[in-house]
Amino acid sequence: MSTELSESQDLNGLEQATDGTSRLTDICSGTVGNSMASIAEYYAGKSVLITGATGFMGKVLVEKLLRSCPEVKALYILVRPKAGQSMQQRVSDMMKCKLFDRVREDNPDFYQKIIPISSELTQPGLAISPEDVEKLSACINIVFHCAATIRFDEPLKHALQLNVIATQQLLSLAHQMHHLEAFIHISTAYANCNRKHIDEVIYPPPVEPKKLIESLEWMDDGIVRDITPRLISDRPNTYTYTKALAEYVVQQEQHRLNIGIIRPSIVGASWQEPFPGWIDNFNGPSGVFIAAGKGILRTMRANNDAVADLIPVDVVINLTLAAGWYTAVHRLVNGKTPGSLSRCEWLILGREGGRNPLEQAFRRPNANITSNYLINQYWILVSHKFPALIYDLILRLTGQKPQMMRIFNRLHKAIGLLEYFSSQDWEWNSENMSMLMSQLTPEDRKTFNFDVRQLNWPEYIENYCIGTKKYVLNEDMSDIPAARQHLRKLRNIRYTFNTLLVVFIWRVFIARSQMARNIWYFVVSLCFKFLSYFRASSTLTN
Ligand SMILES: CCCCCCCCCCCCCCCCCC(=O)SCCNC(=O)CCNC(=O)[C@H](O)C(C)(C)COP(=O)(O)OP(=O)(O)OC[C@H]1O[C@@H](n2cnc3c(N)ncnc32)[C@H](O)[C@@H]1OP(=O)(O)O
Ligand SMILES: NC(=O)C1=CN([C@@H]2O[C@H](COP(=O)(O)OP(=O)(O)OC[C@H]3O[C@@H](n4cnc5c(N)ncnc54)[C@H](OP(=O)(O)O)[C@@H]3O)[C@@H](O)[C@H]2O)C=CC1
Structure with missing residues (x-):
């Protein structure tokens, strides 16, 4: 009082x-008698x-x-x-x-x-x-x-x-x-x-x-x-x-x-x-775990100093x-x-992801928690909207109905409604x-x-994620090897995509201009010098 x-x-x-x-x-101040x-x-x-x-x-x-x-x-x-x-x-x-x-x-x-x-x-x-x-x-x-x-x-x-x-x-x-x-x-x-x-x-x-x-x-x-x-x-x-x-x-x-x-x-x-x-719905954290596990949700705003x-x-x-x-x-x-x-830290919640992978993930699960609005917006653009646009483009080109942008719009609406609760702290x-x-x-x-x-929070969160897989999505635990195989395939696609992107950037922007080439060589040599410096200093400390 x-x-x-x-x-x-x-x-x-x-x-x-x-x-x-x-x-x-x-x-x-109430006490309960033994006879109760x-x-x-x-x-x-x-x-x-x-x-x-x-x-x-x-x-x-x-x-x-x-x-x-x-x-x-x-x-x-x-x-x-x-x-x-x-x-x-x-x-x-x-x-x-x-x-x-x-x-x-x-x-x-x-x-x-x-x-x-x-x-x-x-x-x-x-x-x-x-x-x-x-x-x-x-x-x-x-x-x-x-x-x-x-x-x-x-x-x-x-x-x-x-x-x-x-x-x-x-x-x-x-x-x-x-x-x-x-x-x-x-x-x-x-x-x-x-x-x-x-x-x-x-x-x-x-x-x-x-x-x-x-x-x-x-x-x-x-x-x-x-x-x-x-x-x-x-x-x-x-x-x-x-x-x-x-x-x-x-x-x-x-x-x-x-x-x-x-x-x-x-x-x-x-x-x-x-x-x-045991869980049977998409509300609150369950939906977030599912969206993160499916590789759809890659960034979310939460206050890491809060619980x-x-x-x-x-x-x-x-x-x-x-x-x-x-x-x-x-x-x-x-x-x-x-x-x-x-109380559970946001980081513990964010850490669980790939141990018991969900089937047919869109991308590899890798969700980031940030309290910074601008950083979050940047990742939404790069990790949500850009891949969704590319995916929808592929669907269009193959004569199918685009759907990814629609899914992301719904996700952003849902996450937007939860952010109030994940980015503040109450006593x-x-x-x-x-x-x-x-x-x-x-x-x-x-x-x-x-x-x-x-309660052991990391263990609880792991069981929670398994629960969303088994009881909300009705996925079988025996399919985990196939889900892992799918994630490896996604990783290879990402490596191939990144390599193609670098080659494309090189061909279109760098190879055509002397100035761009000079900047490129300057950045590469700078990186190389940094690497050599760190290698030398770590050899020294050993
Ligand atoms: C970064 C990683 C780690 C971080 C993790 C931590 C995250 C924690 C987040 C913080 C949570 C804070 C919660 C606040 C607590 C307040 C507690 C309470 O008192 S009250 C308790 C808290 N109350 C709440 O949490 C309620 C919050 N939810 C809502 O208000 C609404 O659902 C909505 C507005 C978000 C979406 O509305 P709308 O767009 O109209 O969509 P519908 O709902 O109508 O669903 C349509 C269909 O989609 C299905 N589906 C749904 N989600 C997903 C999903 N993620 N995927 C796939 N599917 C999903 C759904 O099953 C349905 O299927 P069907 O039946 O048609 O077949
Ligand atoms: N889940 C959470 O994170 C939290 C929940 N709470 C509170 O706990 C309580 C239960 O929440 P939760 O179990 O998650 O909610 P659910 O949405 O899972 O369940 C709501 C229940 O209310 C019934 N209901 C809704 N509308 C009507 C209606 N018009 N007529 C008859 N029954 C109706 C539903 O029946 P039907 O199956 O027919 O739709 C359902 O049984 C709520 O009061 C909520 O505010 C509090 C804090 C957090």
Whole structure:
């Protein structure tokens, strides 16, 4: 708690500061009696509602609950039909996923505990049928709200609809639940990325959500698009803006519900559970690793003095389940911040590349990280645009449709959206997380481990890259020799191309002019003298 604020404590142990922030202190001083149930014991016999269960983090949450809390009574998951697939089809596909292999081994009937509820979160009442509302009201004990749009370029209206209005509606539903013990909301560490130091507090919202919702209601999409930059102001995108509003909306319910907020940073592949390297999407670092591994991404802007706040998905989920247990038992509002007690350097992220090559790379993987805008632009021109132009030219000449420039334009758009996060540094306070860790029994500390200080970053990043290869691109590890062979072919093409380029430059520019020849001989003799000098000095030192 910062000393300069004058604060008064409310009934829930949540303190209201004069600057409008709310923070917790009781949590930090809270102690857990020996008689308190372990995490798995707590979830035994409980009915859990999960939104976003078909998403990246939601799936890991479902899997971990089923595996490590086998006595959990039922998992109600809100799912919508999508891309021509019914809700049932989607859920049965999800359960066939490799992620669930370990649960399947332990309990082949695990799917019986999963109860899908049809819901479209952008619809009034979340489009849940009255019968389902009744069912949920009667039995749910804990809610985990993971669903959100995480796209950085989402139009404001849609981001507001899903990240804020749907959260409000879910909170209304939560009020009807007779046996609710905890409501856990997944936010993001970057909800307040317009600040350099982020505390475990809910900051005042950039605008009163109710007013914004009312005003956007009558505006057409064009007007909303025009005013979006003014509204989001010093935040980089509609995602972080609406997640900040959602935190405020959740906080408004602090007196009536037991609320926990988790703020993960950049969530990456799993570290250990259910197996290392599990990942299923192109978001954030995954897309970067893939683009770099395919030899498409050769340069990216990141601040090497900063650290990458990457956190494995299994760590976030362990923390989330522990927070659910703690929030329910202590009946306190709590705020959790991101997890990086140990933080990863950008250079470690950048180093992984060619060890487990991807198939059919465009060029040899060799991505550079630079913090300098101009150097980055130079490499974009030389290493991205120029090869793309040549490749497209070859495609055109062979009667095919050019495509490389289009791919690079998409890549530049995506990387441009990530740069805000890779070229800055934030400081987060994570006392609540350390406190929570101290409250776990030794057994829970193993089963629901979220202490990333034990994480070996280079090994984790290597597993992460293997994970993107196996689970995102569906490439076979047995094809690695062929991928290496392909890279050797690309290297030979590069040598041949460079040699031809030198010969071309010589023939066109140097061989034709006396002055150019003189300059050329001068540069070559200078290089030769330097080489001789270094050879002589190294012989001397030996
Ligand atoms: C130099 C090396 C080493 C350095 C490494 C380190 C890098 C770290 C980077 C820093 C990350 C910072 C993340 C910020 C963290 C905020 C955390 C959060 O709270 S929130 C969490 C963070 N949130 C985010 O990260 C969201 C960020 N993403 C977005 O906002 C959008 O995806 C977009 C605007 C970037 C592109 O939109 P758009 O152009 O409309 O494209 P769509 O998305 O619609 O995809 C279309 C299709 O393409 C597919 N595909 C996609 N990518 C790739 C790829 N790289 N390749 C191949 N394919 C790819 C995709 O599967 C899809 O296929 P299909 O389904 O159609 O078959
Ligand atoms: N991934 C990351 O790096 C980080 C994520 N977070 C937060 O974690 C949470 C989960 O993120 P993540 O799992 O990565 O996101 P995903 O995009 O993988 O999953 C989003 C989930 O929300 C559901 N959803 C989206 N729109 C709707 C809708 N209209 N109706 C019903 N369901 C909908 C999706 O369902 P469907 O399958 O039907 O589309 C999906 O299950 C989010 O709240 C995010 O803000 C925070 C920090 C970092």
